[in-house]
Amino acid sequence: MKIVQLLFLGLSLGSIYALIALGFVVIYKGTKVINLAHGSLMLLGAYVVAVVSEHSNFGLGVAAGLVTAGLGAIVAERVVSLARTHDHLVPTILTIGLDVLLAAELSRRIGTEVFSMGDPWGDARVTLLGTVLPQARIAATIVGIAVIAAFFVVFRMTDFGTRMRASAEDAETAALMGISQRRVAMVSWAMGGAMACIAGIFLAAFPNAGLDHHSGIIALNAIPAIIIGGLDSSEGAVLGGLIVGITQSLVQGYADALHFLGGNAAPVAPYVVMLAVLMVRPSGIFGSKELARV
Amino acid sequence: MLELQGATVRYGEGAPALDGLDLTAEAGSITAVVGGNGAGKTTLMRTLSGVLGHHRGRLVGGEVTFEGRSLAGVRAEAIVRRGIAHIPEGRRVFTDLTVEENLVAGAATRRGRSDGQISRIYDMFPVLAERRRQRAVLLSGGEQQMLAIGRGLMSEPILLLLDEPTLGLAPKIVAQIGEIVQHIREAGTSVLLVEQNAAMALAIADQGFVLGQGRVVLGGSAAALRATNEVQQMYLGGSAGDDEQRLDRHDGVLERWSA
Numbered sequence: 067m068k069i070v071q072l073l074f075l076g077l078s079l080g081s082i083y084a085l086i087a088l089g090f091v092v093i094y095k096g097t098k099v100i101n102l103a104h105g106s107l108m109l110l111g112a113y114v115v116a117v118v119s120e121h122s123n124f125g126l127g128v129a130a131g132l133v134t135a136g137l138g139a140i141v142a143e144r145v146v147s148l149a150r151t152h153d154h155l156v157p158t159i160l161t162i163g164l165d166v167l168l169a170a171e172l173s174r175r176i177g178t179e180v181f182s183m184g185d186p187w188g189d190a191r192v193t194l195l196g197t198v199l200p201q202a203r204i205a206a207t208i209v210g211i212a213v214i215a216a217f218f219v220v221f222r223m224t225d226f227g228t229r230m231r232a233s234a235e236d237a238e239t240a241a242l243m244g245i246s247q248r249r250v251a252m253v254s255w256a257m258g259g260a261m262a263c264i265a266g267i268f269l270a271a272f273p274n275a276g277l278d279h280h281s282g283i284i285a286l287n288a289i290p291a292i293i294i295g296g297l298d299s300s301e302g303a304v305l306g307g308l309i310v311g312i313t314q315s316l317v318q319g320y321a322d323a324l325h326f327l328g329g330n331a332a333p334v335a336p337y338v339v340m341l342a343v344l345m346v347r348p349s350g351i352f353g354s355k356e357l358a359r360v
Numbered sequence: 361m362l363e364l365q366g367a368t369v370r371y372g373e374g375a376p377a378l379d380g381l382d383l384t385a386e387a388g389s390i391t392a393v394v395g396g397n398g399a400g401k402t403t404l405m406r407t408l409s410g411v412l413g414h415h416r417g418r419l420v421g422g423e424v425t426f427e428g429r430s431l432a433g434v435r436a437e438a439i440v441r442r443g444i445a446h447i448p449e450g451r452r453v454f455t456d457l458t459v460e461e462n463l464v465a466g467a468a469t470r471r472g473r474s475d476g477q478i479s480r481i482y483d484m485f486p487v488l489a490e491r492r493r494q495r496a497v498l499l500s501g502g503e504q505q506m507l508a509i510g511r512g513l514m515s516e517p518i519l520l521l522l523d524e525p526t527l528g529l530a531p532k533i534v535a536q537i538g539e540i541v542q543h544i545r546e547a548g549t550s551v552l553l554v555e556q557n558a559a560m561a562l563a564i565a566d567q568g569f570v571l572g573q574g575r576v577v578l579g580g581s582a583a584a585l586r587a588t589n590e591v592q593q594m595y596l597g598g599s600a601g602d603d604e605q606r607l608d609r610h611d612g613v614l615e616r617w618s619a
Contacts, residue, residue, distance in 0.1 A: 152416065225464050225474075232454045232465035238414045239452040244440030244469035244515055 071197035072319040073312060078203035078268075080311025081210025085265040086288035087295065087303035088214065089258035093139075095234035095298055096254025098154040103142055103161040104262055105285030106168035111135030111263025112183070112270050112277050113172055119184030127184060131263045138168075139259025140252050147251065173279040180276040189272045206268035213264060214304055217257070221300065230254070234298075287314070287333075290340040296353020305351060310336040361387040361550060362408070362519060366422030369403050369574075371415060377403040379574035380422065385519070385567075390541060390551045392561035392582060394591075395571035401554040402449055404571070405523045408552070409446035410436035426519070441469050443518030449527065449554075451508040455497035459488050462496050462507055466514030474514065481510040484543070502533035509540060519550045526557050538564050558594075562586045 086108065093101045101107075111131040119127030142164050146157035187202040194204070221227040233240035233250045241247055262285065269284050270277035291310045295302025317324060318332040343351065362385040369378040378400045385391040395401050406412045407419060408431065424431045426442060434442075445466075454462050463481055467474035482489035485506045491499065496507060505525055512520060522541065526534040538560050545551050555561035562568050565582040570591065578585065585591050 152414075225467075228457065228461045228464045229468055231461075232457060235454050235456050236452060238411055239448060239454070240465065240468075241411055241414070241436035242409055242440070242446045242448060243466045243511065244437045245465065246435075246437045246468075 068197075068319065070195055071199065072315045074194070074197065074199055074207075075203060075319075076312030076315030077308065078199075078207040078210075078311070079315055080308035081207050081214075082265045082268045082307075083288050083291050083311050084214060084304045084307025085210055085261045086285050087291040087307045088217065088300060089261040089265075090288055090292050091295075091297065091300055091303040092217075092254050092261075093258040094292075095300070096230065097143065097147075097157075097251045099143075099146060099157045099161065100297075101139075101142070101161050101255070101258065102158065103165035103168060104258065104288070105282035106165045106172065107135050107139055107142070107259045108262035108266040108269075108285050109172050109277075109279075109282035110138050110168060111259065112266030112281065113176065113181070115263070115267055116181035116183050116270070116277050120182075124184050124186055128267065131267070132260045135259040135263035135266075136256040137259075139255040139262075142259075143251050143255040169279075169282060172282070176277070176279040178278075180278045181270070182276050183267055183271050185267065185271050187271065200273050202268065202271040203273070206271070209264065209268070213261065217261075218300070287336065290336040293340050293350055294336075294343045296350030298354050299350065299352035302350055302352030309339060313339050361385055361427060362552065363425050364404075364407075364422065367404075367407060367419065367424055368421035369400075369407055369412060369417055370420050371403075371417045376420075376574055377417065378407065381571075381575055383569055383576055383579070385550060385552050387518075387550055388545070388548070389566040390545050390553055390564055392558075392565035392568040393552065393554045393571060394556070394558040394561055394568065396556070398573075399571040400574040401571055402523055403574070405446055405448070405521050405552075405554055407431075408439075408521055409444060410434055410439040411446075437469065440515050440517075443515075444521060445512040445515050445517035445519075446521040447508050447512040447523060447525065449523040451501075451504045453496040453499070453504050453507050453511070455495065458493055458495055459499070459507055460492040462511050463488075463514055466511035469515050477514055477516065481513060484513075484540070485510055502529055502536070505529065505533070505537060506540070509537075509544075513544070513549070517549055519552060520544060522551060522553045524554060524556060526555065526560060534560055558591065562591070 086104065090101060090104055093099060111134055114134040115127040115131035118130040145164060146160045149156045149160055185202060187205055190201040191198050192201055192204065221230060229245045230250055233245050233247065237247055266281065270281055287310055288307065291306035292303055294309055295306030313335045314332045317335040324331055364381050364383045367378050367381040368376050370376050381404065393401055393404065403417065406415065406417065407424060412418055419432055426444060431439060454465060457465065463478050464474060467477065487503055488507055488510060496504060499507060525537050534557065541551055541553060542564050553561050553565060562582045562585055567580065568582045568585045569576045570578040578588065578590065
C-alpha cells in the first residue's frame with residue numbers, strides 16, 4: 067500500500083503547491099508581473115499565523131495571517147506599480163528587491179527559532195485505505211481543494227470574475243469598458259497573497275518541523291508547477307502543482323530504488339518533468355501560445 | 361457637448377500625432393471623422409477615452425472638454441462613468457469570454473443588475489441572443505462588431521466613440537452597421553464615428569471633419585462635405601483612377617488644405 071500512501075501524500079503536497087502556483091498565475095494574469103516576492107509573502111502570512119496563534123487561537127491567527135499577507139501583497143503591488151514603464155520585466159525585477167527586504171526582516175525576527183503553527187491537527191495521524199497519513203495533510207488536501215474550487219466559482223461564475231478575466235485578456239479594452247485596472251491589480255495581488263498564506267500554514271505544519279526563516283524558499287517549488295501548467299493558465303497552475311507534488315512524493319518514497327540518481331533527487335525531479343513538458347509543449351500544458359504579427 | 365481646442369498629442373518624443381486639433385461634436389448628432397492612415401483619427405479616440413497612456417502618448421497642449429468638464433488626465437474608467445464609451449478599432453471583443461460575458465464586462469460601471477440592458481442589446485442584435493453562450497472568438501467579423509457595439513452600449517453612454525466599425529466587413533454588413541449607428545443616435549446616444557469609409561460615414565452623419573497630419577483640414581455639415589471636390593476626389597471616388605494616382609491626389613489636396 068506504499069504507492070497509495072505516496073500518491074495521497076503527493077496529492078496533499080500538490081494541493082499546497084497548487085495554491086502557491088495559482089497565486090503566482092492570478093497575479094501574472096491581473097498585472098503581467100511575475101511576483102518573485104511570493105515566497106516572502108507566504109512566509110509573512112505564516113509567521114503572523116504562528117505568532118498570533120501562540121497568543122490567542124488558531125482561527126484568529128489564520129484570520130490575521132490572511133489579512134496581513136493580503137495587505138502585504140497590495141502594498142507590494144502599489145510599490146512595483148510606481149515603476150512608470152510598459153515593460154513588465156521592470157516590476158518583476160522590483161519584486162526581487164521586495165523579496166530581499168521582506169525575507170531579511172522576517173529572518174531577523176524569526177532568527178533560529180522554529181515556530182509551531184498552533185494548528186488543531188498537531189502530529190495526529192489517521193488510517194485511510196490501509197495507510198497511515200498525517201491529519202494535517204488530509205486537512206491540507208480538503209482546504210486546498212475548497213479554496214481552489216471557490217476561486218474557480220468566483221472567477222468563472224460571477225460578474226466580478228468575468229471582469230477579471232476580461233482584464234487579463236486585454237487590459238486596455240477592459241479599461242475602455244470602465245473596468246478599474248487598479249482594482250483588478252489590487253484584488254489579484256491580495257488573492258495571491260492570501261492563497262500563499264494558506265499554503266504556508268500547511269507547509270509548516272506536520273509532518274514538517276515548523277516555520278523557520280528558510281520556509282519561504284519552498285515557494286520556489288511552484289515555479290516548475292506554473293511552467294508545466296502554463297504561466298497564464300489557472301487550470302494549468304492547479305495541474306502543475308499536483309504534478310510537482312506527486313512527483314516529489316514518489317521520488318522521495320522510492321529513493322532507495324532511485325539511489326543511482328544520488329541521495330536527494332526529490333527536489334530536482336519536478337524540474338526534470340518541467341524540461342520534458344517544455345520539449346513537447348513550450349507554452350506549458352494549458353499555456354497560451356505567443357502570437358506575433360510579422 | 362464635446363469640444364477640442366488646439367489639442368496636441370505626442371507619443372514619446374516623436375512628432376505630434378494631433379497637432380492643434382479643433383473639433384466639436386453636438387449632442388444628439390452623428391459626427392463623422394474621416395482621413396487617411398496616420399491622420400490622427402485613432403489618436404483622437406484614445407485622447408477622448410483616456411487610454412493614451414497605454415500607448416505612451418500624452419496630451420501636451422490644448423483643451424479637451426466633455427459637457428463642460430476637462431478630460432485631461434482623467435482615467436479611462438472615470439471617463440466611462442462620465443458617459444463616453446469607446447469601441448476600438450479591430451472590435452477587440454474578449455475572445456475567451458462568451459457573448460453574454462462580453463456584455464457583462466461592458467457593464468462594469470453600472471450599479472446593480474445589468475439583465476435589463478442585456479435584454480435591450482439582444483433586442484437590437486437578435487443574432488447575439490442566439491449565440492449568447494458561445495465564445496466570442498467563434499463569431500463572424502460582422503457579429504463580433506455587433507457584439508463590440510452592444511458591449512459599448514452596456515454602460516448606456518451619452519457619447520459613443522466608434523473607431524473604424526466597418527473595417528474588413530462585407531458591403532452588406534457595412535450597410536447594416538450604418539443602420540445600427542443611425543438607430544443608436546435615434547435612441548438618444550450621440551455618436552463620433554471615425555471611418556476610412558468616408559462614403560458610408562458622410563452618408564449617415566450630420567456633420568463631418570476631414571483630418572490630415574493631426575489637424576482638421578476641412579469641416580462642416582456632412583452634406584456640404586460630400587459636395588466638395590476634395591472629398592469627392594479623395595474619398596468618394598469622384599473620378600477614380602488607379603491607386604497611385606489617388607495617392608498623388610491625396611498628397612496634393614492635403615498640401616492645398618494645409619497651406
